[in-house]
Amino acid sequence: LLLLAGWLAPRVSLALPQRHMQATKLLIVGASAASALRLVAPDIRDAFTPSADAVLRGRRNALHVASLAALQLTLPLSPASARPEGVNKPELLPPEPTNVIDLERFLTSGEVRKLDQQLGVLEKETGVKLRVLCQSYPNTPGLAIKDFWKLDESSIVMVADKGSKGNSANMLNFNVGEGVKLTLPNSFWTRLQSTFGTTFFVRDNGEDVAIVRAVDAIDYCLRAGFCVDVPSQFKTNKEGDAWRASGLF
Secondary structure, X not given: OOOOOXXXXXXXXOOXXXXXXXXXXXXXXXXXXHHHHHHHHHHHOOOOOOOHHHHHHHHHOXXXXXXXXXXXXXXXXXXXXXXXXXXXXXXXXXXXXXXXXXXXXXXXXXXXXXXXXXXXXXXXXXXXEEEEEXXXXXEOOEOOXXXXXXOOOOEEEEEEEOOOOOOXXXXXXXXXXXXHXXXXXXXXXXXXXXXXXXXXXXXXXXXXXXXXXXXXXXXXXXXXXXXXXXXXXXXXXXXXXXXXXXXXX
């Protein structure tokens, strides 16, 4: 269900046929293809078979190569092969309901409270559940968040994970429900990730700023009804701060 730190690629998306989606119907977009499947594998590992065309395209494109390598984790493997198992640690869940789980202290307590309130208002006014999970794989509740947050087709989970050694090329990953794809297509998530999740942005601005700015951009675009790119005011943050300060969300 989650994207976690691992071998990185600019974007990975899984669009499985409807009959194979089972209970979890997610479009997966993120930097860490292999680590994402550590959690997704238990749900879809026997349902997807890559086509010959996809394999050929993957050989010509580094992104596709990374994607297909990750997808192989979902297929039945020989006894000699090793498959990373999905993490399920409900003991890492907070005792009280919250829209933000920060296991890595990327955010201050004040930022957590503000984001929690912001995401609650967003869900009430748009019907979309946006949730934030800050982790360092395998220190994560993993599959347990599905029931904790009651995730569905109108859910988005943003996972902030810098990797076990803090060397992830991009710390932001997104699990996007099928019901949100028309409003925020693949191109939006790729550009959002490359705007706020890169090592350079995080180094210069901090993990908390990366998370907050990404959430603000998602919030704004869900209310706008459609985005294919990060709005310019959030890239520069000149008007983005004014929008946040307005309390309109």
